[in-house]
Amino acid sequence: MNGAVEGLRRLGRTGLGFFERLGRGHLLLLHLLGGLPGLLPRFRLVVQQIYAVGVLSLLIIVVSGLFVGMVLGLQGYNTLVDFGAEQSLGTVVALTLVRELGPVVTALLFAGRAGSALTAEIGLMKATEQLSGMEMMAVDPVRRVLAPRFLAGFISMPLLAAIFSAVGVMGGYFVGVGLLGVDMGAYWSQMQASVDLYEDVANGVIKSVVFGFVATWIAVFEGYDAVPTSEGVSRATTRTVVHTSLAVLGLDFVLTALMFGEP
Amino acid sequence: MAQTRTIEIWVGVFIAAGLAALFVLAMQVSNLSVMGEGGSYQLQARFENVSGLKARAPVTMGGVTIGRVGAIQFDDTTYEAVVTLNIDERFNQIPIDTAAGVYTSGLLGEKYVGLEPGGADEMLGNNDVIRLTQSSLVLEQLIGQFLFSKATEGAP
Numbered sequence: 091m092n093g094a095v096e097g098l099r100r101l102g103r104t105g106l107g108f109f110e111r112l113g114r115g116h117l118l119l120l121h122l123l124g125g126l127p128g129l130l131p132r133f134r135l136v137v138q139q140i141y142a143v144g145v146l147s148l149l150i151i152v153v154s155g156l157f158v159g160m161v162l163g164l165q166g167y168n169t170l171v172d173f174g175a176e177q178s179l180g181t182v183v184a185l186t187l188v189r190e191l192g193p194v195v196t197a198l199l200f201a202g203r204a205g206s207a208l209t210a211e212i213g214l215m216k217a218t219e220q221l222s223g224m225e226m227m228a229v230d231p232v233r234r235v236l237a238p239r240f241l242a243g244f245i246s247m248p249l250l251a252a253i254f255s256a257v258g259v260m261g262g263y264f265v266g267v268g269l270l271g272v273d274m275g276a277y278w279s280q281m282q283a284s285v286d287l288y289e290d291v292a293n294g295v296i297k298s299v300v301f302g303f304v305a306t307w308i309a310v311f312e313g314y315d316a317v318p319t320s321e322g323v324s325r326a327t328t329r330t331v332v333h334t335s336l337a338v339l340g341l342d343f344v345l346t347a348l349m350f351g352e353p
Numbered sequence: 354m355a356q357t358r359t360i361e362i363w364v365g366v367f368i369a370a371g372l373a374a375l376f377v378l379a380m381q382v383s384n385l386s387v388m389g390e391g392g393s394y395q396l397q398a399r400f401e402n403v404s405g406l407k408a409r410a411p412v413t414m415g416g417v418t419i420g421r422v423g424a425i426q427f428d429d430t431t432y433e434a435v436v437t438l439n440i441d442e443r444f445n446q447i448p449i450d451t452a453a454g455v456y457t458s459g460l461l462g463e464k465y466v467g468l469e470p471g472g473a474d475e476m477l478g479n480n481d482v483i484r485l486t487q488s489s490l491v492l493e494q495l496i497g498q499f500l501f502s503k504a505t506e507g508a509p
Contacts, residue, residue, distance in 0.1 A: 141363055188382065246367075249374070252374040256373075256374035256382075259378075259382055285382050285383045290383065
Protein backbone atom coordinates (compact mmCIF):
# COMPACT_ATOMS: atom_id res chain seq x y z
CA MET A 91 0.00 0.00 0.00
CA ASN A 92 2.70 2.42 1.04
CA GLY A 93 4.80 1.43 -1.95
CA ALA A 94 1.95 2.13 -4.34
CA VAL A 95 1.38 5.59 -2.88
CA GLU A 96 5.09 6.28 -3.07
CA GLY A 97 5.11 5.20 -6.73
CA LEU A 98 2.17 7.49 -7.47
CA ARG A 99 3.94 10.34 -5.75
CA ARG A 100 7.05 9.81 -7.85
CA LEU A 101 4.93 9.78 -11.01
CA GLY A 102 3.23 12.98 -9.94
CA ARG A 103 6.54 14.64 -9.20
CA THR A 104 7.92 13.70 -12.62
CA GLY A 105 4.77 15.04 -14.29
CA LEU A 106 4.90 18.29 -12.32
CA GLY A 107 8.60 18.69 -13.12
CA PHE A 108 7.86 18.20 -16.82
CA PHE A 109 5.14 20.83 -16.88
CA GLU A 110 7.25 23.19 -14.81
CA ARG A 111 10.05 22.99 -17.36
CA LEU A 112 7.54 23.44 -20.19
CA GLY A 113 6.17 26.52 -18.46
CA ARG A 114 9.65 27.96 -17.82
CA GLY A 115 10.48 27.35 -21.48
CA HIS A 116 7.45 29.31 -22.66
CA LEU A 117 8.03 32.13 -20.19
CA LEU A 118 11.60 32.39 -21.45
CA LEU A 119 10.29 32.46 -25.03
CA LEU A 120 7.98 35.38 -24.17
CA HIS A 121 10.88 37.16 -22.52
CA LEU A 122 13.08 36.49 -25.58
CA LEU A 123 10.45 37.76 -28.03
CA GLY A 124 10.02 40.85 -25.87
CA GLY A 125 13.77 41.45 -26.08
CA LEU A 126 13.92 41.29 -29.89
CA PRO A 127 12.89 44.91 -30.67
CA GLY A 128 15.61 46.17 -28.34
CA LEU A 129 18.21 44.40 -30.51
CA LEU A 130 17.68 46.58 -33.56
CA PRO A 131 19.85 49.50 -32.37
CA ARG A 132 22.54 47.01 -31.27
CA PHE A 133 22.45 44.74 -34.30
CA ARG A 134 26.21 44.16 -34.05
CA LEU A 135 25.52 41.68 -31.23
CA VAL A 136 23.34 39.65 -33.60
CA VAL A 137 25.93 39.84 -36.40
CA GLN A 138 28.57 38.38 -34.08
CA GLN A 139 26.23 35.53 -33.19
CA ILE A 140 25.33 34.88 -36.83
CA TYR A 141 29.06 34.45 -37.37
CA ALA A 142 29.28 31.91 -34.55
CA VAL A 143 26.07 30.07 -35.39
CA GLY A 144 25.80 30.41 -39.17
CA VAL A 145 29.16 31.08 -40.79
CA LEU A 146 31.03 28.52 -38.72
CA SER A 147 28.36 25.90 -39.59
CA LEU A 148 28.82 26.53 -43.32
CA LEU A 149 31.57 23.97 -43.81
CA ILE A 150 29.68 21.02 -42.31
CA ILE A 151 26.49 22.05 -44.15
CA VAL A 152 28.17 22.37 -47.54
CA VAL A 153 30.13 19.12 -47.20
CA SER A 154 27.11 17.10 -45.98
CA GLY A 155 24.86 18.68 -48.59
CA LEU A 156 27.26 17.73 -51.35
CA PHE A 157 27.56 14.14 -50.17
CA VAL A 158 23.84 13.71 -49.50
CA GLY A 159 23.14 14.98 -53.02
CA MET A 160 25.73 12.62 -54.50
CA VAL A 161 24.32 9.62 -52.62
CA LEU A 162 20.80 10.56 -53.75
CA GLY A 163 22.09 10.71 -57.31
CA LEU A 164 23.67 7.25 -57.07
CA GLN A 165 20.78 5.55 -55.28
CA GLY A 166 18.13 7.25 -57.38
CA TYR A 167 19.92 6.29 -60.58
CA ASN A 168 20.21 2.63 -59.58
CA THR A 169 16.49 2.43 -58.84
CA LEU A 170 15.27 4.50 -61.77
CA VAL A 171 17.41 2.77 -64.38
CA ASP A 172 15.43 -0.45 -63.80
CA PHE A 173 12.35 1.34 -65.11
CA GLY A 174 14.21 3.15 -67.86
CA ALA A 175 13.31 6.37 -66.11
CA GLU A 176 16.79 7.68 -65.27
CA GLN A 177 15.75 10.93 -66.98
CA SER A 178 13.71 11.71 -63.85
CA LEU A 179 16.82 11.70 -61.65
CA GLY A 180 16.74 15.49 -61.37
CA THR A 181 13.16 15.38 -60.10
CA VAL A 182 13.98 12.75 -57.49
CA VAL A 183 17.06 14.56 -56.19
CA ALA A 184 15.48 18.02 -56.15
CA LEU A 185 12.17 17.01 -54.57
CA THR A 186 13.84 14.91 -51.86
CA LEU A 187 16.23 17.72 -50.97
CA VAL A 188 13.90 20.69 -51.20
CA ARG A 189 10.95 19.10 -49.43
CA GLU A 190 12.54 16.89 -46.79
CA LEU A 191 16.25 16.36 -46.48
CA GLY A 192 17.29 20.00 -46.81
CA PRO A 193 15.34 21.33 -43.82
CA VAL A 194 15.53 18.16 -41.69
CA VAL A 195 19.20 17.21 -42.07
CA THR A 196 20.22 20.85 -41.75
CA ALA A 197 18.25 21.12 -38.52
CA LEU A 198 19.85 17.93 -37.14
CA LEU A 199 23.35 19.12 -38.07
CA PHE A 200 22.49 22.55 -36.71
CA ALA A 201 21.50 21.00 -33.37
CA GLY A 202 24.80 19.14 -33.19
CA ARG A 203 27.05 21.92 -34.42
CA ALA A 204 25.45 25.16 -33.22
CA GLY A 205 22.76 24.18 -30.70
CA SER A 206 25.11 22.23 -28.45
CA ALA A 207 27.64 25.09 -28.55
CA LEU A 208 24.94 27.62 -27.59
CA THR A 209 23.80 25.49 -24.66
CA ALA A 210 27.33 24.88 -23.41
CA GLU A 211 28.24 28.56 -23.69
CA ILE A 212 25.16 29.82 -21.86
CA GLY A 213 25.32 27.00 -19.31
CA LEU A 214 28.95 27.78 -18.53
CA MET A 215 28.14 31.48 -18.24
CA LYS A 216 25.54 30.48 -15.69
CA ALA A 217 27.88 28.08 -13.87
CA THR A 218 30.62 30.73 -13.62
CA GLU A 219 27.99 33.22 -12.40
CA GLN A 220 28.48 35.63 -15.30
CA LEU A 221 24.73 35.78 -15.77
CA SER A 222 24.13 36.61 -12.09
CA GLY A 223 26.90 39.19 -12.38
CA MET A 224 25.02 40.87 -15.20
CA GLU A 225 21.85 40.88 -13.15
CA MET A 226 23.78 42.55 -10.34
CA MET A 227 24.73 45.31 -12.79
CA ALA A 228 21.06 45.66 -13.77
CA VAL A 229 21.75 44.18 -17.22
CA ASP A 230 19.08 41.70 -18.26
CA PRO A 231 21.02 38.59 -19.38
CA VAL A 232 18.04 37.35 -21.41
CA ARG A 233 18.07 40.50 -23.53
CA ARG A 234 21.84 40.94 -23.64
CA VAL A 235 23.03 37.31 -24.04
CA LEU A 236 20.12 35.08 -25.02
CA ALA A 237 18.05 37.19 -27.42
CA PRO A 238 20.90 37.90 -29.91
CA ARG A 239 21.73 34.19 -30.03
CA PHE A 240 18.09 33.28 -30.53
CA LEU A 241 17.63 35.76 -33.38
CA ALA A 242 20.92 34.68 -34.98
CA GLY A 243 19.86 31.02 -35.03
CA PHE A 244 16.45 31.95 -36.37
CA ILE A 245 18.03 33.91 -39.25
CA SER A 246 20.79 31.40 -40.00
CA MET A 247 18.76 28.22 -40.22
CA PRO A 248 16.70 28.96 -43.39
CA LEU A 249 19.83 30.25 -45.13
CA LEU A 250 21.76 27.11 -44.17
CA ALA A 251 18.91 24.89 -45.37
CA ALA A 252 18.77 26.70 -48.71
CA ILE A 253 22.53 26.31 -49.14
CA PHE A 254 22.24 22.62 -48.24
CA SER A 255 19.54 22.00 -50.87
CA ALA A 256 21.31 23.97 -53.59
CA VAL A 257 24.64 22.24 -52.97
CA GLY A 258 22.85 18.87 -52.84
CA VAL A 259 21.25 19.46 -56.24
CA MET A 260 24.71 20.22 -57.60
CA GLY A 261 26.05 17.04 -55.98
CA GLY A 262 23.32 15.00 -57.65
CA TYR A 263 24.22 16.72 -60.89
CA PHE A 264 27.90 15.77 -60.60
CA VAL A 265 27.11 12.11 -59.99
CA GLY A 266 24.09 11.79 -62.30
CA VAL A 267 25.30 13.80 -65.28
CA GLY A 268 29.05 13.70 -64.79
CA LEU A 269 29.56 10.12 -63.67
CA LEU A 270 26.53 8.10 -64.74
CA GLY A 271 25.75 9.80 -68.03
CA VAL A 272 22.21 11.11 -67.51
CA ASP A 273 21.40 13.73 -70.12
CA MET A 274 22.15 17.21 -68.79
CA GLY A 275 19.11 18.85 -70.38
CA ALA A 276 16.80 16.13 -69.06
CA TYR A 277 18.21 16.49 -65.54
CA TRP A 278 17.35 20.19 -65.35
CA SER A 279 14.19 20.28 -67.45
CA GLN A 280 12.50 17.35 -65.69
CA MET A 281 13.43 19.00 -62.40
CA GLN A 282 11.96 22.33 -63.45
CA ALA A 283 8.84 20.69 -64.81
CA SER A 284 7.96 19.00 -61.53
CA VAL A 285 9.30 21.23 -58.74
CA ASP A 286 6.84 23.98 -57.90
CA LEU A 287 8.05 27.27 -56.48
CA TYR A 288 5.29 27.62 -53.90
CA GLU A 289 4.30 24.01 -53.31
CA ASP A 290 7.84 22.68 -52.86
CA VAL A 291 10.46 25.40 -52.45
CA ALA A 292 8.41 27.78 -50.31
CA ASN A 293 7.11 24.96 -48.11
CA GLY A 294 10.68 23.77 -47.59
CA VAL A 295 11.67 27.28 -46.52
CA ILE A 296 8.70 27.43 -44.11
CA LYS A 297 9.85 24.13 -42.62
CA SER A 298 13.38 25.39 -42.10
CA VAL A 299 12.08 28.60 -40.48
CA VAL A 300 10.04 26.54 -38.00
CA PHE A 301 12.98 24.22 -37.30
CA GLY A 302 15.30 27.18 -36.79
CA PHE A 303 12.89 28.67 -34.28
CA VAL A 304 12.47 25.42 -32.35
CA ALA A 305 16.16 24.39 -32.45
CA THR A 306 17.48 27.71 -31.15
CA TRP A 307 14.72 28.03 -28.58
CA ILE A 308 15.55 24.60 -27.14
CA ALA A 309 19.30 25.30 -27.19
CA VAL A 310 18.97 28.67 -25.47
CA PHE A 311 16.47 27.39 -22.92
CA GLU A 312 18.52 24.32 -22.00
CA GLY A 313 21.57 26.51 -21.43
CA TYR A 314 19.66 29.03 -19.36
CA ASP A 315 17.90 26.31 -17.38
CA ALA A 316 21.00 24.14 -16.82
CA VAL A 317 22.04 23.07 -13.34
CA PRO A 318 25.07 25.35 -12.80
CA THR A 319 27.67 22.62 -12.38
CA SER A 320 29.96 20.99 -14.92
CA GLU A 321 27.80 17.88 -14.85
CA GLY A 322 24.62 19.92 -15.25
CA VAL A 323 26.04 21.72 -18.29
CA SER A 324 27.09 18.46 -19.92
CA ARG A 325 23.62 16.99 -19.35
CA ALA A 326 21.98 20.12 -20.71
CA THR A 327 24.11 19.89 -23.86
CA THR A 328 23.08 16.27 -24.39
CA ARG A 329 19.43 17.16 -23.81
CA THR A 330 19.67 19.95 -26.39
CA VAL A 331 20.78 17.57 -29.12
CA VAL A 332 18.29 14.84 -28.19
CA HIS A 333 15.28 17.11 -27.71
CA THR A 334 16.00 19.15 -30.81
CA SER A 335 16.33 16.03 -32.96
CA LEU A 336 13.08 14.59 -31.59
CA ALA A 337 11.22 17.89 -31.93
CA VAL A 338 12.46 18.40 -35.49
CA LEU A 339 11.51 14.89 -36.63
CA GLY A 340 8.10 15.07 -34.95
CA LEU A 341 7.35 18.55 -36.27
CA ASP A 342 8.50 17.47 -39.70
CA PHE A 343 5.76 14.86 -39.81
CA VAL A 344 3.13 17.36 -38.69
CA LEU A 345 4.27 20.01 -41.18
CA THR A 346 4.47 17.49 -44.02
CA ALA A 347 0.96 16.26 -43.23
CA LEU A 348 -0.32 19.84 -43.23
CA MET A 349 1.50 20.84 -46.42
CA PHE A 350 1.39 17.77 -48.62
CA GLY A 351 -1.30 15.68 -46.96
CA GLU A 352 -4.17 16.84 -49.15
CA PRO A 353 -4.03 16.55 -52.90
CA MET B 354 38.33 46.42 -34.54
CA ALA B 355 39.92 44.56 -37.43
CA GLN B 356 38.40 41.37 -36.07
CA THR B 357 34.86 42.80 -35.97
CA ARG B 358 35.38 43.84 -39.59
CA THR B 359 36.34 40.28 -40.66
CA ILE B 360 33.37 38.87 -38.78
CA GLU B 361 31.01 41.30 -40.46
CA ILE B 362 32.43 40.50 -43.89
CA TRP B 363 32.02 36.78 -43.28
CA VAL B 364 28.43 37.25 -42.11
CA GLY B 365 27.80 39.28 -45.26
CA VAL B 366 29.24 36.45 -47.37
CA PHE B 367 27.08 33.93 -45.51
CA ILE B 368 23.84 35.85 -45.96
CA ALA B 369 24.64 36.51 -49.63
CA ALA B 370 25.37 32.80 -50.16
CA GLY B 371 22.08 31.85 -48.47
CA LEU B 372 20.07 34.27 -50.58
CA ALA B 373 21.92 33.10 -53.71
CA ALA B 374 21.03 29.50 -52.85
CA LEU B 375 17.36 30.46 -52.47
CA PHE B 376 17.58 32.25 -55.81
CA VAL B 377 19.09 29.15 -57.46
CA LEU B 378 16.33 27.00 -55.99
CA ALA B 379 13.70 29.41 -57.28
CA MET B 380 15.11 29.96 -60.76
CA GLN B 381 17.03 26.82 -61.63
CA VAL B 382 15.24 24.08 -59.72
CA SER B 383 11.59 25.14 -59.66
CA ASN B 384 9.23 25.91 -62.49
CA LEU B 385 9.38 29.70 -62.16
CA SER B 386 11.46 30.08 -65.30
CA VAL B 387 9.23 27.72 -67.29
CA MET B 388 6.00 29.43 -66.35
CA GLY B 389 6.89 32.82 -67.79
CA GLU B 390 5.77 36.11 -66.37
CA GLY B 391 3.15 37.21 -68.89
CA GLY B 392 -0.59 36.92 -68.52
CA SER B 393 -2.75 34.25 -70.04
CA TYR B 394 -6.17 33.80 -71.59
CA GLN B 395 -8.62 30.96 -71.16
CA LEU B 396 -9.89 28.40 -73.65
CA GLN B 397 -12.43 25.70 -72.92
CA ALA B 398 -12.35 22.18 -74.28
CA ARG B 399 -14.95 19.46 -73.74
CA PHE B 400 -13.74 15.88 -73.61
CA GLU B 401 -15.61 12.61 -73.25
CA ASN B 402 -12.84 11.28 -71.05
CA VAL B 403 -9.82 12.97 -69.47
CA SER B 404 -8.73 10.18 -67.16
CA GLY B 405 -5.29 10.90 -65.72
CA LEU B 406 -5.19 14.57 -66.68
CA LYS B 407 -4.36 16.87 -63.76
CA ALA B 408 -4.54 20.59 -63.17
CA ARG B 409 -1.24 22.34 -64.08
CA ALA B 410 -0.48 19.72 -66.75
CA PRO B 411 1.17 21.29 -69.80
CA VAL B 412 -0.74 22.37 -72.91
CA THR B 413 1.44 21.94 -75.96
CA MET B 414 1.32 22.81 -79.62
CA GLY B 415 3.88 21.23 -81.88
CA GLY B 416 5.50 19.79 -78.75
CA VAL B 417 6.16 23.22 -77.20
CA THR B 418 4.46 24.14 -73.93
CA ILE B 419 2.24 27.16 -74.55
CA GLY B 420 0.09 26.99 -71.43
CA ARG B 421 -1.20 24.93 -68.52
CA VAL B 422 -4.41 23.16 -67.65
CA GLY B 423 -6.39 25.37 -65.28
CA ALA B 424 -9.46 23.60 -63.94
CA ILE B 425 -11.13 20.31 -64.78
CA GLN B 426 -14.88 20.22 -64.18
CA PHE B 427 -17.70 17.84 -64.93
CA ASP B 428 -20.80 18.92 -66.84
CA ASP B 429 -23.68 16.79 -65.56
CA THR B 430 -26.05 17.60 -68.42
CA THR B 431 -23.82 16.40 -71.24
CA TYR B 432 -21.70 14.02 -69.12
CA GLU B 433 -18.54 15.56 -70.44
CA ALA B 434 -15.39 16.83 -68.77
CA VAL B 435 -14.88 20.57 -69.20
CA VAL B 436 -11.20 21.48 -69.18
CA THR B 437 -10.08 25.10 -68.86
CA LEU B 438 -6.80 25.79 -70.62
CA ASN B 439 -4.70 28.81 -69.58
CA ILE B 440 -2.77 29.77 -72.71
CA ASP B 441 0.10 32.26 -72.60
CA GLU B 442 -1.12 35.49 -74.16
CA ARG B 443 1.90 35.57 -76.48
CA PHE B 444 0.26 32.70 -78.39
CA ASN B 445 -3.02 34.31 -79.41
CA GLN B 446 -2.93 33.14 -83.03
CA ILE B 447 -4.70 29.79 -82.58
CA PRO B 448 -7.15 29.02 -85.43
CA ILE B 449 -10.78 28.42 -84.55
CA ASP B 450 -10.79 24.85 -85.97
CA THR B 451 -7.91 23.68 -83.75
CA ALA B 452 -8.22 20.15 -82.37
CA ALA B 453 -7.37 19.26 -78.78
CA GLY B 454 -6.41 15.83 -77.53
CA VAL B 455 -5.33 14.30 -74.23
CA TYR B 456 -2.06 12.48 -74.82
CA THR B 457 0.53 10.72 -72.70
CA SER B 458 4.20 11.64 -72.81
CA GLY B 459 5.97 8.31 -73.14
CA LEU B 460 4.34 5.02 -72.26
CA LEU B 461 3.93 5.74 -68.56
CA GLY B 462 4.48 9.48 -68.50
CA GLU B 463 2.17 12.28 -67.48
CA LYS B 464 -0.92 13.28 -69.42
CA TYR B 465 -0.90 16.53 -71.32
CA VAL B 466 -3.21 18.39 -73.69
CA GLY B 467 -1.93 18.62 -77.24
CA LEU B 468 -3.34 21.17 -79.70
CA GLU B 469 -3.31 20.55 -83.46
CA PRO B 470 -3.74 23.81 -85.39
CA GLY B 471 -6.38 23.98 -88.11
CA GLY B 472 -6.43 26.14 -91.20
CA ALA B 473 -9.18 28.66 -90.50
CA ASP B 474 -8.55 32.40 -90.73
CA GLU B 475 -10.48 33.22 -87.57
CA MET B 476 -8.61 32.94 -84.29
CA LEU B 477 -9.77 31.72 -80.88
CA GLY B 478 -10.28 34.42 -78.26
CA ASN B 479 -10.74 34.45 -74.51
CA ASN B 480 -13.26 31.89 -73.18
CA ASP B 481 -13.85 30.34 -76.62
CA VAL B 482 -14.57 26.64 -76.86
CA ILE B 483 -12.47 24.17 -78.83
CA ARG B 484 -14.93 21.98 -80.76
CA LEU B 485 -12.75 19.16 -82.02
CA THR B 486 -11.52 17.02 -79.16
CA GLN B 487 -10.04 13.59 -78.77
CA SER B 488 -10.36 11.75 -75.49
CA SER B 489 -7.67 10.31 -73.31
CA LEU B 490 -6.61 6.77 -74.16
CA VAL B 491 -7.48 4.41 -71.35
CA LEU B 492 -4.99 1.56 -71.42
CA GLU B 493 -7.43 -0.99 -69.95
CA GLN B 494 -10.07 -0.25 -72.60
CA LEU B 495 -7.44 -0.53 -75.32
CA ILE B 496 -6.25 -3.91 -74.05
CA GLY B 497 -9.88 -5.01 -73.72
CA GLN B 498 -10.62 -4.06 -77.33
CA PHE B 499 -7.48 -5.82 -78.51
CA LEU B 500 -8.36 -9.04 -76.67
CA PHE B 501 -11.93 -8.85 -77.95
CA SER B 502 -10.84 -8.42 -81.57
CA LYS B 503 -8.35 -11.30 -81.19
CA ALA B 504 -11.12 -13.49 -79.79
CA THR B 505 -13.50 -12.71 -82.68
CA GLU B 506 -10.68 -13.31 -85.19
CA GLY B 507 -10.08 -16.76 -83.75
CA ALA B 508 -13.77 -17.68 -83.93
CA PRO B 509 -14.86 -19.58 -87.09
